[in-house]
Amino acid sequence: MLDIARELNRWIEEGRDFAVATVVAVGGSAPRRPGAALAVDAGGTAVGSVSGGCVEGAVYDLCVRALQDGRTVLERFGYSDDDAFAVGLTCGGVIDVLVTPVSAAAPVLAKWPAAVARGDAVALARVTRGPAALLGGAMLVRIDGSYDGGLGGGAELDRSAAGEARAMLDAGRTGTVEIAEDGSRCPGGVTLFVESSVPPPRMIVFGAVDFAAALVRTGTFLGYHVTVCDARPVFATRDRFPEADEVVVDWPHRYLRRTGTDHRTVVCVLTHDAKFDVPLLEVALRLPVAFVGAMGSRRTHRDRDRRLREVGLTEAELARLHSPIGLDLGARTPEETALSIAAEIVAAARGGTGTPLTGSGTPIHHDRTGTPTAAAG
Structure with missing residues (x-):
């Protein structure tokens, strides 16, 4: 329900009764992951999705019934080879959906959206x-x-x-x-x-450059709490990065040492200037974060790699560095480059290969879970 928690909290504040259907288990190539939810209020308004369209109508009806009889039910939806017109998942997967009525009589379920919203x-x-x-x-x-x-x-x-x-x-x-x-x-x-x-997981973007502005927008779209950090106050301003959650003026390596990070944190170094990059990456590559990437040409990368070895980074630590950052999309503009970087972050988190799905034979959905693309589902 995380994806619709804020809307449900508004419904609760307005005193609306509703029923919520949540995907609690999946099998095969299911379109949505556990936690995806669809809610229907007493007036018939719906928000969210459990299947991307395949079984929404049937789940909507289950929510309406739960509002009427006050009962919680668990329903399974799969694919039927016997009846091509039966309600089911055309992708061949299976999902279990828990449908629960929510009202003043269900205080725990009513508290959950408010806690998430806070x-x-x-x-x-x-x-x-x-x-x-x-x-x-x-x-x-x-x-x-x-x-x-x-x-x-x-x-x-x-x-x-x-x-x-x-x-x-x-x-x-x-x-x-x-x-x-x-x-x-x-x-x-x-x-x-x-x-x-x-x-939400953190994305820390070092280097207040044009590429950073585009990456801030992309990181926000993916559900990250985005911080921009640069030692130059003339560039690190709120006016230049209005969509960032934080804009920090500080030496990058000093800020990274003192700020909070965890196993979901993404660090993107866009400065490609050795006086900033090397001390920053020396810190970043020794932190237990999800992703560390650095922008620059291949020549810049070779020089950076040499300097990092000189300050004592090990082969294992250097192997964690994604440089040059991003997937090969042929990107030119800041927006295209931000898309390239975001694609590599998602691939690294989810275990994707970055290859086209057309003709590849690779799985569409991977088992590995990591940093969320909107929080984590």
Whole structure:
């Protein structure tokens, strides 16, 4: 539900009842990943998507029914070879969709969108498989381990579920986990779907150049919290980068040392000036971040590589550097170059090859998950 949380929060503030359908499991080449959601309010207004169009009508009807009878249901949609006109996924995949009514009587589900809108680190855990009495049970779990709500199966089950949800929240993961009905860690009794909402990943762009302005726009579109940093105050201004979340005037390596980063952070070095690049990359390539890339010609890269070796970077550390940054798209303009850089970031995060899908035989969807293209789903 992360992709529609702000809209749902507005509905809740306006006192609207609604039902929300969430993809909780997928198989094969499904069009949307777990966490994708479609919501329908009592007036028939819909927001979001669970399939990109394949089964939206059927899921819409399930939401309307849930609003009428107040029941939570789990429905599976797949592809039927026997009936080409049956409701299903034309891509051949399978999705499980949990449909839940939300009203004042469901306080946990009503709190979730507000917490997401505030930017809180929270996880929503819901029962998707187990005893019928537990289906739709929900808990809102915070990063400190405290929680609201319950699954309806007793205190031990709630404590175990909260612990599992917190572990997934710590990792920023969305997915399923199995626990026993008695609350033990033995799988097989109850399946929980856990949606983790964490602050957006960071993209730090070093070098307040024209290419940076285009990359800021692209990074924002992909769901990053984007920072521009440059040591030159005449270039690092809010007027030049109005779409950046932050514009910082500081020496790049000094700023990177003191700012917060994590395993999802993307570092893009666009300065291609050795006095900035080398000390900055010396710091960046030793941080546990998701991606480090640097702009420049191949000649610049060779010179940069030599200088980085001279300051003591190892082969393993140098192997983490994406340089020259970007995929080969034949890019010329800042916007095209930003697209090239973004494409490489996505490919690195998702395990893509960057090759055309036409005639390649490579998978369209990859199993690896990493930095989100809009937060993380």
